[in-house]
Amino acid sequence: MSHLLSGNQAIARGAYEAGVTVATGYPGTPSTEILENTVQYKSDIYCEWSPNEKVAFEVAAAASCAGARTLVTMKHVGLNVAADPLMTLSYLGVEGGMVIVVADDPGMHSSQNEQDTRNYARFAKIPVLEPADSQEALDFVKLGIELSEQFKTPVILRTTTRVSHSRSIVKFSQRQTNPRTIGLEKNPARFVPVPLWAREMRKTVEKRLHDLQAAAVQSKANRIEWRDKSLGIITHSVVYHYVREVWPEASVLKLGFAYPYPDELFKQFAAGVKDLLIVEELDDFLEEHIKALGIACKGHDVIPNIGELSITTLEACRAKMEGRTIAPIPEPKYAKDLPARPPVLCPGCPHRGIFYALGKHDVIVTGDIGCYSLGTFK
Numbered sequence: 001m002s003h004l005l006s007g008n009q010a011i012a013r014g015a016y017e018a019g020v021t022v023a024t025g026y027p028g029t030p031s032t033e034i035l036e037n038t039v040q041y042k043s044d045i046y047c048e049w050s051p052n053e054k055v056a057f058e059v060a061a062a063a064s065c066a067g068a069r070t071l072v073t074m075k076h077v078g079l080n081v082a083a084d085p086l087m088t089l090s091y092l093g094v095e096g097g098m099v100i101v102v103a104d105d106p107g108m109h110s111s112q113n114e115q116d117t118r119n120y121a122r123f124a125k126i127p128v129l130e131p132a133d134s135q136e137a138l139d140f141v142k143l144g145i146e147l148s149e150q151f152k153t154p155v156i157l158r159t160t161t162r163v164s165h166s167r168s169i170v171k172f173s174q175r176q177t178n179p180r181t182i183g184l185e186k187n188p189a190r191f192v193p194v195p196l197w198a199r200e201m202r203k204t205v206e207k208r209l210h211d212l213q214a215a216a217v218q219s220k221a222n223r224i225e226w227r228d229k230s231l232g233i234i235t236h237s238v239v240y241h242y243v244r245e246v247w248p249e250a251s252v253l254k255l256g257f258a259y260p261y262p263d264e265l266f267k268q269f270a271a272g273v274k275d276l277l278i279v280e281e282l283d284d285f286l287e288e289h290i291k292a293l294g295i296a297c298k299g300h301d302v303i304p305n306i307g308e309l310s311i312t313t314l315e316a317c318r319a320k321m322e323g324r325t326i327a328p329i330p331e332p333k334y335a336k337d338l339p340a341r342p343p344v345l346c347p348g349c350p351h352r353g354i355f356y357a358l359g360k361h362d363v364i365v366t367g368d369i370g371c372y373s374l375g376t377f378k
């Protein structure tokens with residue numbers, strides 16, 4: 001039976017089907033609805049909103065080290081808060097599968113920056129999966145748990161606002177069960193990265209990256225679609241769908257498992273097309289590496305590296321590349337008369353009273369990530 005789900009709802013379903021038993025998180029747009037939807041499976045999955053992303057990460061990591069399958073959710077800036085345990089867990093590895101869902105916000109619809117979480121995957125030397133729609137969001141949670149257990153590594157599942165909040169058709173499957181016995185083995189050499197053992201772990205991380213690279217080349221999450229070979233496009237995430245609309249005739253290498261970089265796929269695809277274009281949202285994560293392989297391509301010289309990509313943006317890029325002009329899209333008829341609706345603190349927000357009191361004094365107030373920044377507005 002088919003269901004119409006948002007990417008976030010599909011991730012929750014994916015956690016259920018993958019046999020996850022512990023799901024933690026800290027809210028933040030566009031990731032929040034994942035845990036809210038996971039709660040419907042509470043008879044099978046322990047769920048908690050944690051005090052912050054670091055705690056959420058550590059609760060999930062500890063459960064994974066004890067053999068449980070886990071999911072932890074946060075928005076992109078939340079991974080900065082959880083970066084300390086992320087870097088160490090990469091060395092320790094996991095026993096039960098662990099998927100770290102990080103929702104990026106290109107265009108800053110509800111965020112203070114445009115961090116590209118793919119860089120964290122490379123930084124921490126762990127895999128990153130990028131779904132393009134809700135079915136892939138569900139499937140990639142299961143793939144992430146599989147990879148995590150096979151290679152004993154945490155896996156990042158990176159979504160963007162458009163994947164998290166768009167709805168598309170999803171097919172459900174039965175819940176898998178975790179065959180492991182849950183319980184933490186008291187084994188310092190396995191779980192304590194003092195230099196004596198961390199140096200060995202460091203070698204394991206490099207070997208794991210090498211093995212994961214071979215898995216990325218073979219993975220069904222990456223696929224080449226041969227069409228006209230005069231132009232080949234390498235793309236990822238929801239941008240794949242925009243590319244298919246704007247360049248329907250072009251050959252495409254669609255990446256859902258982009259790190260460790262599947263170099264053999266890059267080389268095979270590049271050798272099969274006349275011109276190569278990289279269409280990626282935010283950083284030149286793919287382009288820089290592909291150029292370092294000695295493969296000539298265009299990328300952010302013709303595709304913006306700021307803001308969210310869209311069909312409209314890419315149509316303008318294509319027209320410019322082909323020396324054409326396209327008519328500007330007219331402004332919607334009533335748009336200019338609509339009142340502005342800037343984001344505000346929720347009516348019952350406990351921060352309101354604090355900001356009301358602070359507002360009576362001539363003081364400078366500092367905060368961290370999250371809604372508190374809305375205290376700026378009167």
Ligand code: SF4
Pocket residue numbers: 344345346348349350351371372
């Ligand atoms: S504005 Fe306040 S109540 Fe609303 S989500 Fe943010 S912290 Fe919570």
